[in-house]
């Protein structure tokens with residue numbers, strides 16, 4: 004099978020000390036969940052606070068599954084109030100570090116105070132249960148505070164990533180028909196100011212549902228405030244009461260909307276429901292990150308994405324964890340900012356993205372080596388397949404060969420991690436996301452929905468409901484059914500390719516639309532990219548399928564070289580040979596182009612769709628999620 008040889012790069016057992024202290028110590032958890040799915044999740048739900056216990060754990064009204072039906076719960080209460088009558092009251096909930104170097108810590112009690120005050124502010128602006136509130140903020144404490152304040156009163160938040168343009172913000176406000184927008188004067192990114200208020204004003208030129216804009220003062224530059232509409236956060240907070248009871252919500256009430264790109268230009272409003280979401284993120288945070296009270300946990304994602312919602316805000320806070328939150332870029336002011344933060348706060352668990360790790364590799368080992376990273380005990384990755392070589396670098400250089408790595412597969416739609424190692428018991432293979440979380444049934448099927456033999460690539464589907472699953476697409480239940488439940492009967496269609504190896508390990512192969520078919524052989528773009536990245540000269544690579552007269556599809560590779568290497572014909576030959584050697588002749592790239600940057604979304608995913616469109620002369624479509632336009636220009640010119 005092509006690609007098999009690049010995948011087996013050893014097996015890694017959890018260190019014995021880790022194993023002994025781990026929350027999950029035994030494989031029996033898988034059987035337990037399989038034997039009684041509802042009982043397994045009910046037990047987790049029982050660890051949280053309910054105003055009224057559910058009548059039924061799961062209502063199977065396919066495909067509109069509903070969890071903890073009849074239960075009354077509040078997510079904000081579970082993240083805050085639940086800890087206040089325990090010793091955690093004075094424990095750090097959020098340790099925040101600003102990009103310029105300022106920092107702030109909120110204990111659970113202080114966070115509760117701020118959230119309650121802001122919840123009262125929202126009420127005073129006329130926000131009621133079920134109303135939508137759009138939040139467009141940098142990574143500052145006011146962002147989780149605003150989210151938890153919405154959750155407290157039952158308003159539905161829609162966080163729009165601070166890197167999105169005015170147009171993208173406008174589309175999302177209008178789709179949600181939000182009543183209030185929460186933004187800031189600006190945010191810091193790589194030493195520059197992102198003009199959030201200016202973007203907001205532009206967005207609001209055509210967003211009639213917005214009645215008020217609450218503006219956080221972050222950068223302090225002069226911004227126009229529209230009389231009657233715009234209000235300063237600090238003015239509103241001055242006189243707000245810190246007493247605000249959490250609203251008992253139906254378990255099935257929406258908690259938030261989060262927009263994500265689909266295959267069409269129009270973003271999809273993924274709706275998550277209160278009870279199931281909080282139970283799912285609570286338990287996965289606890290088991291996957293082995294989250295304990297002594298931990299200092301840092302997820303480097305932006306809260307504007309699902310990773311930040313589930314694994315900075317709701318999951319960890321529901322566990323009463325101490326969470327580090329960082330405002331800025333990893334290379335500001337220097338390439339060692341992340342390592343400086345790990346050392347400064349004694350971070351024990353680090354959860355980041357493969358794209359960030361590849362950047363660290365490019366910048367060189369000397370940067371992490373400058374710092375004491377010995378506090379780390381667990382590493383995680385999310386967002387894209389991790390190349391085995393990148394995994395090994397992370398394991399060796401950052402983890403000092405003593406930290407398990409949890410490669411966690413999930414999606415905006417799934418709300419919580421679905422395929423992942425459990426760090427105290429799983430024997431890891433670099434590049435594999437291990438196997439489904441207890442209670443999750445995942446399969447790899449062909450286009451007719453039949454399971455493919457072990458070792459073969461196919462479509463990844465989920466065959467059992469899970470608590471944090473999306474409830475619907477906002478105002479579009481038909482699209483929800485069509486998009487996720489119409490391809491394979493009775494199963495949730497992930498849109499990802501995968502294969503399961505002989506040992507039952509899952510290998511994610513990227514989006515299905517990124518799978519290339521060369522002479523009838525299916526190749527994951529990721530397999531070819533992994534092969535390229537395993538060459539000493541390559542920092543990063545993206546591969547797209549291009550039309551080919553004989554093979555059906557050929558392969559075009561875009562390659563970013565490590566700083567000390569220069570493009571040459573010899574290197575091109577060498578890279579082609581290398582891929583042939585690693586995967587087989589079938590995977591030899593037809594074209595290799597050298598670029599300085601790959602077109603990426605702001606969350607770091609390579610936008611192969613754009614590269615493919617340019618290559619095949621098609622319209623490049625919606626580019627609102629693109630990080631830098633210059634990268635498109637480069638690809639066009641090659």
Ligand code: PRX
Pocket residue numbers: 263309310384385386387388389410411412413414415416436497498499511512513514
């Ligand atoms: O293709 C998979 C990839 O990211 C997609 C989901 O993207 P998004 O909704 O933006 O959520 C990202 C954060 C959860 C998936 O369909 N993906 C995510 N995690 C992994 C991954 N691919 C491989 N391995 C992963 N660990």
